[in-house]
Amino acid sequence: MPEKKLKFAVVCSSNMNRSMEAHRCMKKRKFDVKSYGTGAQVKLPGTAANRPNVYGFEWTYAAIHEQLKKKDKYLYTQNGVLGMLDRNKRIKERPEKFQDALEEFDLVVSLDERVYDQIIEDFFDETSQVVQTGACSKH
Numbered sequence: 001m002p003e004k005k006l007k008f009a010v011v012c013s014s015n016m017n018r019s020m021e022a023h024r025c026m027k028k029r030k031f032d033v034k035s036y037g038t039g040a041q042v043k044l045p046g047t048a049a050n051r052p053n054v055y056g057f058e059w060t061y062a063a064i065h066e067q068l069k070k071k072d073k074y075l076y077t078q079n080g081v082l083g084m085l086d087r088n089k090r091i092k093e094r095p096e097k098f099q100d101a102l103e104e105f106d107l108v109v110s111l112d113e114r115v116y117d118q119i120i121e122d123f124f125d126e127t128s129q130v131v132q133t134g135a136c137s138k139h
Helices: 018-026 061-078 081-089 113-122
Strands: 007-012 032-037 044-050 051-055 107-110 131-132
Touching: 007 018, 007 113, 018 032, 018 081, 018 107, 044 061, 051 061, 061 081
Parallel strands: 007 032, 007 107, 107 131
Antiparallel strands: 044 051
16 A cells, blocks of 8 residues: 655745745655745835835736836846746746645645744644744845
8 A cells, every 4th residue: 555645835925935946846856745925915026125026926927027027127137036936937827825725734844934933823733744944045
């Protein structure tokens, strides 16, 4: 009888950078993985640190990519955001909120301490294990 394949969730705030890179790496190694964000909105770097680009989770990676390319193709190419969105749209259509996930996971990996606290407070049940890591972000 084959062993049950473990189901993983990787979670960051916006389901844009860290969770998507973890999703890509784990998927490449044949893990059963999904990625999510827990924030109220998706935030990406803008023209200044205090001026992020903000989107709802209903936006597709392709639509965000096109909008940012029209805003300032040079800036968003240089800071890596367009490349990150290209990677993301090869993995799935749009960011997803962990709060809306209907699946159960054997292991939930939080990639941010604030996200970990939110998962524990709002979602922890006794059937899943939650791990918080100290991941680095390029964006």
